[in-house]
Amino acid sequence: MxxxxxxxxxxxxxxEQLRRVLGKFFEARKLRRRLEELESRLAGDWPATELTSSxxxxxxxxxxxxxxxxxxxxxxxxxxxxxxxxVLARSIHxxxxxxxxxxxxxxxxxxxxxxxxxxxxxxxxxxxxGASGDTHGKVALADGGTLFLDEIGELPLEIQPKLxxxxxxxxxxxxxxxxxxxxxxxxxxxxxxxxxxxxxxxxFREDLYYRLNVISITLPPLRERLADLGHIAESYLRFFVQxxxxxxxxxxxxxxxxxxxxxxxxxxRELRNVxxxxxxxxxxxxxxxxxxxxxxxxxxxxxxxxxxxxxxxxLEDLTNEHIARVxxxxxxxxxxxxxxxxxxxxxxxxxxxxxxxxxxxDSPFRT
Numbered sequence: 001m002x003x004x005x006x007x008x009x010x011x012x013x014x015x016e017q018l019r020r021v022l023g024k025f026f027e028a029r030k031l032r033r034r035l036e037e038l039e040s041r042l043a044g045d046w047p048a049t050e051l052t053s054s055x056x057x058x059x060x061x062x063x064x065x066x067x068x069x070x071x072x073x074x075x076x077x078x079x080x081x082x083x084x085x086x087v088l089a090r091s092i093h094x095x096x097x098x099x100x101x102x103x104x105x106x107x108x109x110x111x112x113x114x115x116x117x118x119x120x121x122x123x124x125x126x127x128x129x130g131a132s133g134d135t136h137g138k139v140a141l142a143d144g145g146t147l148f149l150d151e152i153g154e155l156p157l158e159i160q161p162k163l164x165x166x167x168x169x170x171x172x173x174x175x176x177x178x179x180x181x182x183x184x185x186x187x188x189x190x191x192x193x194x195x196x197x198x199x200x201x202x203x204f205r206e207d208l209y210y211r212l213n214v215i216s217i218t219l220p221p222l223r224e225r226l227a228d229l230g231h232i233a234e235s236y237l238r239f240f241v242q243x244x245x246x247x248x249x250x251x252x253x254x255x256x257x258x259x260x261x262x263x264x265x266x267x268x269r270e271l272r273n274v275x276x277x278x279x280x281x282x283x284x285x286x287x288x289x290x291x292x293x294x295x296x297x298x299x300x301x302x303x304x305x306x307x308x309x310x311x312x313x314x315l316e317d318l319t320n321e322h323i324a325r326v327x328x329x330x331x332x333x334x335x336x337x338x339x340x341x342x343x344x345x346x347x348x349x350x351x352x353x354x355x356x357x358x359x360x361x362d363s364p365f366r367t
Contacts, residue, residue, distance in 0.1 A: 033102035033141065051091050054227040057220045061088075068215045069095040074167060076152075076212050077190040079219035082269035085190040086150065088219065093146040098186050101145030104138045109154035117159050118175050127176025139172055139183045147185045152212065153193035153204065160205045167211045187212070222264040222271060223339060232268065233259055236275040237287070244279050254289040258296040263330060263339055323350065 001008065006025045009017060053059050068075055069092045077085040086105070093103045111119055114128055122137030139147060149155070155163065166172050167187060171180050189212050198204035222229065233251070241248050251259070255278075264270055278291040289297060323340060330336035333351075337344040 030101060030144075033145070034100070051088070053225065054231075055220070055225045057218075058225055058228065061217050061219055064215070064217050065092050066095065068092065068217075070097065072097070072186055074186070074212055074214045075188045076195075076214075076216040077188065077219065078216055079190075079192060080221045080267055081192045082267035083219040083221055084268050085219060086148070088217070089146075089148045089188045089190060092188060093148075093186075096146065096186065098145045102142055103146045103148065104142035105148045105150060106138050108149060108151045113156040113158055114175075116156065117162070120159070121162065121172050121174050123175035124177045127174075131176070134174075137174065139166065139185060140181070142185045143183045145185065147187050149187065149189040151191055151193075152189035153191035153195055153198055155204075157203070157205070160208050164205065164208045164211060167208075222267040226260060229260060229271075230256070233271060233275060236272055237279065240276050240279040246279060246282065247285055248279060248282055248287060249285050251287045252289065255287045255292060255296075258289055258292055262296055263326065263335075265330070265335055320350075323347070 006028070007021050009021060051062050051065075053062060065075075065088055075089075075092060077088060079085055090103060093099060106116075106120060108116065110116075118127070118131070118135065118137065120137055121139055122135045123131050124134050125131055149163075162172060166183065166185070170182055170184055172183060173180055195204055195209050195213070199206045199209050222232075237248065237250070259271075259274075266273075274292060274296075275287075277293070278287045281291045282288070323336075326339050327333065327336045327347075330339060333347055334344050337347045340347065
């Protein structure tokens with residue numbers, strides 16, 4: 001017992017006594033894993049996110065997640081970085097049959113191939129340089145619960161067959177060991193990459209893609225959830241007001257307009273950081289435009305004279321003005337093209353045409 005034994009049985013003992021001792025052991029292990037999960041969530045220090053929306057696309061995603069949660073099906077979450085895929089994965093776990101067991105996250109791009117394989121499946125002593133002892137890995141930790149594979153599109157090709165085996169046969173082997181282990185895990189994967197293109201480029205196994213893509217849920221970017229923006233911003237504001245102990249009650253009209261006029265390339269993660277910064281800098285009872293980063297002032301700049309919706313201007317001029325503003329708020333032309341819903345080549349052609357008609361110096365598309 002001093003060396004770590006969980007319990008002991010005096011001889012002779014009955015099968016029922018053995019079952020009771022093992023039952024206590026497994027219950028203690030389950031509680032220990034649950035505690036580790038809760039501590040991990042608290043350490044993340046993220047504001048609570050309500051899984052409600054006024055946007056039809058987001059409502060559809062939440063409804064699909066609710067239906068899939070109660071099943072053992074593998075789920076693939078798609079969407080840009082920062083759209084809330086991890087939050088949704090935790091919600092699915094919390095409403096699943098595995099909710100009493102651990103939710104374990106593996107960030108696929110964070111480690112080298114060798115270390116990631118060990119992180120997932122564990123290793124035995126001496127399996128590689130630095131392996132000074134045996135470990136059982138995240139798959140063993142998630143046994144009976146949920147294994148969340150973040151950025152699955154970055155998973156090295158060498159590890160993909162082993163993950164496929166885990167999904168199909170619920171079996172795996174530790175690095176440096178031939179012994180087979182069983183693990184009953186529910187897998188949720190997330191990516192901001194186009195896995196179909198990765199399959200076509202031979203960067204991702206086709207059989208693994210189809211095994212992961214049992215139920216896919218796409219989360220729209222924040223710029224397509226403007227009806228939710230105010231509600232989410234208020235939620236973040238309440239969280240950071242309480243964290244910082246400041247008597248801030250809301251946003252000024254100018255700040256609200258700036259938040260709504262911004263493209264949000266970083267999505268919810270960027271919104272969180274902007275609100276946290278504003279609360280720290282605010283010197284009044286409302287968040288002012290000056291409390292936001294300087295780039296937000298551009299999102300509420302008045303339109304040039306005559307270039308307004310409803311003004312007596314041509315549709316071409318109005319379109320050029322809108323494109324110019326989107327380009328000004330975007331980090332790259334490719335990002336601007338995604339926001340506008342057009343192909344990058346189309347955007348470049350429009351830029352060239354506008355420059356030829358009004359001169360490069362006055363063109364709204366100038367770099």
